[in-house]
Amino acid sequence: MTPLPDAQILRIAETYKLLGDPTRLRILMACLNGPVAVGDIARLTGASPSLVSHNLRLLRAARLVRGERRTRQVFYETADAHIRHMLTDIIDHTAEEQS
Amino acid sequence: MTPLPDAQILRIAETYKLLGDPTRLRILMACLNGPVAVGDIARLTGASPSLVSHNLRLLRAARLVRGERRTRQVFYETADAHIRHMLTDIIDHTAEEQS
């Protein structure tokens, strides 16, 4: 009823904005089922490694993914269950649409 | 596991992109608890009526809100339960954060 605090609105908007780009969405989806290396994300999504890296930085800063180095490669995965739920929910929801 | 169809990715990204702007988020939040007139949304959110109208058009096109004219005013509300869930979920989730 009473409007949300401005800081909270901005936090939510920033999160959604990150999800609002197809390239980043594909990257996130690629990280849904366990850790994946940056190069593999690039191959899976069709985006250049540089672009993937740029976007992973943004996703990392927003705590949507977490990265861990294993010798040469860096493996990324979705940060927590809430984010996974968010993504699987909207996937399921849009799968049923025809409009 | 197999990547999502491109059309679905684009649909989801488009939806999230709309939610990724603070002004539109405030407008949507204002529509969460029943129909509200455009002018009232403007007052509640602090945005100009013109800006509210522009954004309502986008939200309407994406079927995030529905509008109905009652004599002079046009009342908007969130389109369905799924969208309300989405919003209340993330509100609850971000309310607990401190980072």
Next chain:
DNA sequence: GAATTACATGAATATATGTTCATATATTAG
């Protein structure tokens, strides 16, 4: 019909954003 209220629309603009290309850093192998 003229005036008023409430909303919608179009053009214009300043700013933000996604992407590429070139280059840097880190880790391992010879």
Next chain:
DNA sequence: CTAATATATGAACATATATTCATGTAATTC
């Protein structure tokens, strides 16, 4: 130390986006 692989970073640029201002339309009141 040199070479090679994997990722990160910075600058540059073209495009997209949010916002404003001016104007248009729709419904009502006098």
